[in-house]
Amino acid sequence: MFDNLTDKLDKAFHILKGHGKITDVNVADTLKEVRRALLDADVNFKIAKDFTTRVKDKAIGENVLTTLQPGQLLVKLVKDELTELMGGDVAGVNLSGNPTVILMSGLQGSGKTTFSGKLANFLKTKKNKKPLLVACDIYRPAAINQLHVVGDQIGVEVYSEPENKNAVSIAENAIKHAKANGFNVVIIDTAGRLAVDEEMMNEIANVHKAIQPHETLFVVDAMTGQDAVNTAKAFNDRLNFDGVILTKLDGDTRGGAAISIKSVVNKPIKFIGTGEKMDAIDVFYPSRMAERILGMGDVVSLVERAQEQYDEEEARKIQKKIAKNEFGFDDFLAQIQQIKKMGSMKDLVGMIPGAGKALKDVEIEDDAFKHVEAIIQSMTPKERSKPAIIDVKRKTRIAKGAGRKIEEVNQLMKQFDQMSKMMKMMQGGGGKKLMQMMGGKGMPSMPGMK
Known part of the structure; x- marks a missing residue:
């Protein structure tokens, strides 16, 4: 990024x-x-x-x-x-309505339908809302099907009328359905075109006028640079939208759209999309983004992501296992799963101050832990719970089962042993011993880096 x-x-x-x-x-x-x-x-x-x-x-x-x-x-x-x-202060989304109606606008290919699902998932999991997705793209049957697939993926109902070719009436009927069935947020996915045209602008303007949404959001592909800014201006002149959503920001190494768009349309960037997964959505913080652009990292966002995945009960169980020297590879695998939920390794490394610059030429795989997972999953349940029994013969079998070299199994075993000792020292208050143990050895190499 x-x-x-x-x-x-x-x-x-x-x-x-x-x-x-x-x-x-x-x-x-x-x-x-x-x-x-x-x-x-x-x-x-x-x-x-x-x-x-x-x-x-x-x-x-x-x-x-x-x-x-x-x-x-x-x-x-x-x-x-x-x-x-880029906007100064963070701009929240207006959720004051009952139901709150959010109208999504943008060109075809900007990621509007996918982001509608991401936003629904965000509001469901982070804001404890009950969202309803509405398919108002009356021109592309694939768009309706795509929204249903997205809805099934995140467990959110999708309202559609495939035979109805009137976007205004679909939107109005969807809001009635939401009121009758206890949905408190309605997210309306509208039709897009490959370029701004009068027919599309008239249609979305008519939908906007009929339903009077609490939030009108413009979705734009960040990778299109100044074209994104120009398109945003054209939509804002007709809709007077409330905020911008930048998608595909993880693929944009330039950043022109993020920097320019607020200045041109005088509307805040509210969310950014940073990947394909349904949880790859972040609230846009101008100050944090400025720090990332200048290579300062984004520690606050990194901590917030970690806190979201933190399970207090699970942490207590891990502490007890460490104290009894029972921490095994199943526990290690569970920790990896939590880290993966925080986002891609490349994105996480970019949030660490100085790491982006230091690891500029290091290739970081999207699934940086896949080789480690393969090795652990090639172990027997007994081997995972009692790593000490893994001898040379077992290592050879594990390496073969995982399709990896025995050197990689040895490296993982060594790193696991070091981490177990560190965790035990930290729990026992042995900070001084920990520093002595780490001194001169450096940090173990991160999996997935070449």
């Missing part, structure tokens, strides 16, 4: 490295490179120019604190301006 922009901004800030103070000349040179980086990221020229002008005005004459270097100060100013450019 934003890899190209992050690299170019990092190079721009290197111009100030070694300078003792900020001057007109070194700031101008640095911001010239910042502007180039933004333009390469497909940010509108006027937005990029205004952005660097504001940063320059704030930087010139700024006293550099004794704890900061000129480069660090400029990074802070750029981060603050990026945060403001």
Whole structure:
């Protein structure tokens, strides 16, 4: 995410490295490179120019604190301006209605139908809502089928009228159905086209006028850059929508749409999509995104994801097993499953400050734990519960069963042994011993990295 922009901004800030103070000349040179980086990221020229002008005005004459270097100060100013450019504060979704009606709009191929399902799943699991998905794309039978598949996947009912070719009446009937059956959120997936056209705009405008939604959201493919921004403006001129959803942000190494769109339409980005899975949805925090763009990571989001997967009862069971020296590979496998639920390894690594830059050239597989899982699943139940019994003969059989080399089994056994000792020390308050044990050994290699 934003890899190209992050690299170019990092190079721009290197111009100030070694300078003792900020001057007109070194700031101008640095911001010239910042502007180039933004333009390469497909940010509108006027937005990029205004952005660097504001940063320059704030930087010139700024006293550099004794704890900061000129480069660090400029990074802070750029981060603050990026945060403001992308919206400043986080924008929540309006859920005040009963039922709350959310109208989804956007072009065909933007990921609108999939994101309707993601939003329904988010509201169901995170906000304790009972959502109803509504298929209002009367032109593509595949869109109706797709929404039903998505609904089945997340356990959310889908309302559709395949024979009805009137989008307004389908939407109105769906809201009546929701009121009669206790649904408190209605998410209406509308038709899209390959480009903005009058027929589509008239139809969605008519649906909007008839149902008066509490939230109108515009879904756009982040990978289309400035085209995404231009399309958002066209929709906003007709619908006056409430917020933007950026999909496929995990595939966008430039970031132009995320940076520009708020400035052009003056509407906040509310959610972002970062993958294909139904839980690959995040609330958009401008400050956190600015930090990620500048390579600072996003520790808060990482902690929040970890907390969502934290099971207090399971943690107590693990603690008891560690204390009794009964922590086995089944428990290890359960911990891996929890980590996987937090998101892709590449996304998680990007949230760790400095890790994205340090591991820039390291290939991180989407399913980074698959080889580890294969090895563990090739063990017998007794071997998983009592790893100490795994000898050379057993390792050879396990490696063959998993389709891996015996060296990989040895490496996993070694890492598991180290982790078990660390966990026991941490539980027993042996922090000093733990640091001594780790000293000079470094961290074990992460599975899935090449």
